[in-house]
Amino acid sequence: xxxxxxxxxxxxxxxxxxxxxxxxxxxxxxxxxxxxxxxxxxxxxxxxxxxxxxxxxxxxxxxxxxxxxxxxxxxxxxxxxxxxxxxxxxxxxxxxxxxxxxxxxxxxxxxxxxxxxxxxxxxxxxxxxxxxxxxxxxxxxxxxxxxxxxxxxxxxxxxxxxxxxxxxxxxxxxxxxxxxxxxxxxxxxxxxxxxxxxxxxxxxxxxxxxxxxxxxxxxxxxxxxxxxxxxxxxxxxxxxxxxxxxxxxxxxxxxxxxxxxxxxxxxxxxxxxxxxxxxxxxxxxxxxxxxxxxxxxxxxxxxxxxxxxxxxxxxxxxxxxxxxxxxxxxxxxxxxxxxxxxxxxxxxxxxxxxxxxxxxxxxxxxxxxxxxxxxxxxxxxxxxxxxxxxxxxxxxxxxxxx
Numbered sequence: 502x503x504x505x506x507x508x509x510x511x512x513x514x515x516x517x518x519x520x521x522x523x524x525x526x527x528x529x530x531x532x533x534x535x536x537x538x539x540x541x542x543x544x545x546x547x548x549x550x551x552x553x554x555x556x557x558x559x560x561x562x563x564x565x566x567x568x569x570x571x572x573x574x575x576x577x578x579x580x581x582x583x584x585x586x587x588x589x590x591x592x593x594x595x596x597x598x599x600x601x602x603x604x605x606x607x608x609x610x611x612x613x614x615x616x617x618x619x620x621x622x623x624x625x626x627x628x629x630x631x632x633x634x635x636x637x638x639x640x641x642x643x644x645x646x647x648x649x650x651x652x653x654x655x656x657x658x659x660x661x662x663x664x665x666x667x668x669x670x671x672x673x674x675x676x677x678x679x680x681x682x683x684x685x686x687x688x689x690x691x692x693x694x695x696x697x698x699x700x701x702x703x704x705x706x707x708x709x710x711x712x713x714x715x716x717x718x719x720x721x722x723x724x725x726x727x728x729x730x731x732x733x734x735x736x737x738x739x740x741x742x743x744x745x746x747x748x749x750x751x752x753x754x755x756x757x758x759x760x761x762x763x764x765x766x767x768x769x770x771x772x773x774x775x776x777x778x779x780x781x782x783x784x785x786x787x788x789x790x791x792x793x794x795x796x797x798x799x800x801x802x803x804x805x806x807x808x809x810x811x812x813x814x815x816x817x818x819x820x821x822x823x824x825x826x827x828x829x830x831x832x833x834x835x836x837x838x839x840x841x842x843x844x845x846x847x848x849x850x851x852x853x854x855x856x857x858x859x860x861x862x863x864x865x866x867x868x869x870x871x872x873x874x875x876x877x878x879x880x881x882x883x884x885x886x887x888x889x890x891x892x893x894x895x896x897x898x899x900x901x902x903x
Contacts, residue, residue, distance in 0.1 A: 548846035551627040555605045558587075560594045563602040564846045567837050568623035569830070570633035570643065575611030582635065582826050586657065588819050589827035590632070592811075593834035601841045604834060609634050613642035620654075621646040628652065630850045632671075632833050637663050644668045653850050655833050655870075657826065664874030669855065671833055671868075671876050673803070673825070678783045679710045679754065680717070681801040681880045685894065686750055686780055687718035694780070695723040695745050696752040697737065697763050707754045723748060731762070738766035751777050756784030764794040783880070786825075791888040801880045804866030804896035811864040825865065832863030860900040869900045 548564045555566070569590050571583040587606055594604050607623060609616040616639035620631055624646060631647055634640050637660035647654050648667055655671040656663075664670045686694065696711050698704035708724050715722035723744050727737035745751060745767060751774070753760045760781060768774045774794060781788065781800030788795065808828055815823040841849040852872070860869030860877070867879040879896030 549627040549629055551603070552625070555626040556607065556622060558606040560591055560604040560606070561599045561602055563598065563600055563838075563841065565602045565630075565837075565841050565849055566623075566626065566628045567602050567604050567630045567632060567834070568620070568626075568628040569604055569606045569834075570609050570616055570619050570623075570631060570635075570639070571606065572611035572635055572639075573606075573608040575609075579611055579635065582824075585823055585827040586633065586635070586830040588815065589823065589830035590834045592815065592818065592827075593831045593838065597835050598838035601838045602834075609639055609643075611636060611639065613638045616640075617642040617645055619643070624650045624652055630655070630837055632830070632837070633657055640668065640670075653852075653855060655836075657829060661875055666852070666872050666874060669870050669874050669876065671829055671870075673783055673878055673880075674875060675706060675754075675782075676710050676875075677878060677880065678801055679707065680714045682752075682780050682782065682799070682882070683711070683714035683718050683720065685799070685801070685882050686752075686778065687715075687720050689778075691720060691750040691778055691780075693721040693723070693748040694750040694752050695725060695741065695748040696754070697725045697727060697741075699729050699755060699759075700726045700733075701729070703755075711752065711754075721748075727763070729759075734759075734762055735766050738763065738770050738772075741767070742770050742772055745772050745777070749778060750780060752780040754782035754784065756782065756787040758789075760785070760788055760798075761792040761794050768794070785890075790885045790890055795885050796888075797885060799882055799884045799893065800890070802883050802890065804879050804881050804898075807862075807864045807866065828864045832861075832865060832868070835863065836861060858900065862898070866896050867898055867900060 551566050571586045572579050573583045590604060598604065605623065607619040609619055616634045620643035623631060631652060631654040633656060634643055635657045637658045640656040640658045641663050644654060653667050653669065655669050657672050658670055659672045659674050661670065661674050661676060694715060698707045704726060712722055725737050725741040727734050753763055764774050779798035781798055783801050785800040786802060803825060811828055811831065812823050815827060840854050844851065844854055855870050856872050860867055869877040871877060877900065881892055881896040882894035883890035884893045
């Protein structure tokens with residue numbers, strides 16, 4: 502749930518209503534259902550010793566220090582993502598974290614060696630939790646400091662090969678995304694799906710996940726690879742005509758301008774695209790859904806029921822509409838703050854709390870951190886109608902678990 506600015510002071514006094522832990526701490530305990538959290542009356546003793554003057558931007562004055570590692574000074578678009586992460590985290594500190602945690606923002610410059618150095622620096626300064634980094638190589642490097650020190654990390658990479666207990670990926674993953682849309686398609690009649698994937702590392706990953714998902718769903722799978730050029734897509738479309746005509750569904754996981762280009766190339770090569778079901782992925786948030794070729798296509802996406810309220814507040818404060826990363830950082834910091842309230846300052850981020858089976862609910866919807874380092878997230882299904890994505894199947898609002 503997202504709360505308005507006017508509601509925040511009230512909620513600080515009525516913290517039981519805080520829904521970042523809505524599926525655990527805010528769940529009813531009637532009938533003997535356990536919340537999954539320890540008693541919240543722990544004495545405020547045993548906190549880590551915080552060194553004075555930590556390196557980086559300091560937000561808040563709580564007894565528990567949390568470091569946020571972001572590539573602030575990296576050239577290119579990643580710097581904008583870093584800014585979103587920082588701003589989302591700062592909003593959560595304003596709402597819930599000021600008196601509980603102290604957030605220290607550290608710049609990794611997008612370099613693995615720097616990320617490891619900053620993680621080690623954060624631990625030396627007394628941080629009990631690391632948020633970030635963003636890139637897979639940076640996460641792996643930083644874990645070289647966090648794992649020996651038994652300091653948990655909630656990172657923002659989507660590369661599940663680096664996830665493990667203690668190195669948790671707080672992001673959306675291609676695995677969950679693909680499984681959700683293939684499962685939905687199979688339950689709605691798809692029996693033979695042709696997937697178009699780029700001929701690169703991302704495409705190879707998507708192909709592997711797609712084959713796993715279709716195998717689990719009992720659906721026939723076909724793969725068409727393409728080079729990410731107009732000529733490469735046209736060539737792939739011509740070669741795929743027979744395969745696509747024999748399939749009932751087309752799956753295009755890549756977002757941006759690619760889906761209408763592929764569908765246009767197929768249509769121009771003789772495929773009746775309108776007779777096929779078309780599937781997309783969570784990256785379709787970047788697709789211009791007004792293209793007529795995308796009418797009736799379906800794709801998985803975030804539960805935005807709470808995100809829109811967050812986005813309005815973010816835009817008012819920072820002058821730009823946020824993306825998913827800002828909300829992820831907001832949820833990560835809010836979770837960090839709430840666990841201090843629930844567990845006390847001596848060991849707020851114990852595995853048993855981070856890995857709550859019931860999970861939590863944030864501005865991106867329900868989520869659950871698993872012991873293997875992957876975060877389960879509730880994903881909705883959207884259908885493009887009238888040039889916009891329309892909700893056709895909601896995301897799960899809770900996770901089962903003891």
